[in-house]
């Protein structure tokens with residue numbers, strides 16, 4: 001059944017008209033306990049969802065929507081390993097990656113938790129050796145730099161986590177190459193010595209064009225300097241495709257596997273996190289996985305009223321589908337989380353940027369969200385103007401931390417910079433929600449002619465996620481929170497959130513066009529007129 005055919009859907013669309021008559025300011029005025037009532041804890045995360053365009057009736061109807069779309073049955077099906085990725089006939093078990101060693105989860109009669117821990121042990125042994133210098137390069141020296149080559153889910157997770165846990169990195173320098181733009185690889189290798197460099201080629205399929213192009217170029221760079229025999233000491237792989245890895249020349253003992261039941265964008269807790277483990281060590285990586293597990297447990301067991309991913313997932317459906325919001329801003333008030341918006345773009349948009357349901361029928365309501373953002377306070381000096389006074393509805397997620405890893409005094413010498421940062425975060429969500437009326441502006445002595453420019457409409461929704469500190473555990477908790485939020489959206493919409501057919505045609509088209517841009521190529525009459533002219537312009541410029 002389409003979400004649009006549920007009784008909750010009809011009631012929510014009617015309810016949207018009535019909630020539109022009451023601003024967030026009015027909703028707060030009517031209930032002095034709203035801030036406490038509309039907040040929830042998941043593990044170490046305190047999540048405030050009070051500054052939304054909702055009241056008790058909205059939540060009641062969203063809960064009804066969850067029940068009518070069998071959200072909890074779908075959650076349980078995912079967690080026990082049913083093949084809920086219907087278009088690829090696969091289980092979806094990234095949650096198995098964070099199960100404890102003594103747990104069991106049988107898939108087709110086989111305990112996958114044992115497999116997960118066997119790979120984690122192998123990753124731990126390998127990264128211990130890289131970190132303590134006993135894994136040596138071809139000339140007997142220790143490895144000082146690890147270069148992760150991958151793209152999409154084989155890059156965004158490791159990049160984001162490595163940067164987020166910067167203060168925990170005490171292993172080799174780790175760098176990332178993803179783009180097929182040669183400048184990415186060349187600038188990364190420019191100051192490196194092949195003798196002390198280790199490449200981790202990460203590709204679930206081991207056939208992604210960009211990754212293979214970069215891996216082969218890196219291989220040539222290494223072999224030119226150290227010879228063919230050096231490859232085994234300087235290349236390891238993370239993949240589910242053992243045959244193609246062997247063809248590349250990487251020894252089976254240097255391959256860290258994962259499984260078809262881990263989607264690329266859900267894979268940072270698998271062997272895809274190998275370079276992160278090299279940077280932070282196996283103990284910290286275990287804490288990272290434990291963070292995920294804490295929120296997995298919460299998602300699996302908390303009642304609907306206090307289940308954070310369920311609440312956040314239903315709220316995002318409310319905005320995206322009922323209130324027609326196209327976008328959501330993700331605003332981490334932590335510079336080390338600067339890559340979180342990019343990571344969440346893939347997680348949310350590759351998962352739910354779809355218009356048909358798992359059964360191939362149209363979803364029938366607007367789906368997906370354009371996720372974007374920037375670390376605070378930088379965003380305040382760029383796009384917050386539109387958030388505050390523009391005409392578009394853009395719900396925002398603020399993410400902050402009570403403690404900074406390192407802190408310094410602010411300009412007044414008394415306040416710490418982290419306190420200023422957090423004051424900015426709280427101020428932004430407050431101003432977005434409550435705004436400033438004309439009466440208040442004029443009471444401040446503003447010229448009435450200028451007042452319209454200074455009125456802040458308010459009524460701009462946001463969620464605030466506050467954690468004690470940015471640590472491996474809290475980072476795992478935040479990622480799992482978002483993973484499950486995305487699951488909830490997809491389940492309500494009836495979407496298969498775990499395939500990505502939409503990116504395939506573009507890849508095939510690039511392969512088809514490549515000869516026209518390679519030497520001896522050029523425009524052809526078979527091309528559409530725009531592509532033909534672009535190819536012609538490309539060749540003209542090259543000449």
Ligand SMILES: O=P(O)(O)OC[C@H]1O[C@](O)(CO)[C@@H](O)[C@@H]1O
Nearest residue numbers: 151152153154203204205208264
């Ligand atoms: O790990 P692979 O197989 O190289 O794929 C990389 C990325 O390409 C995609 O398949 C499509 O962009 C992503 O889902 C995936 O994360």
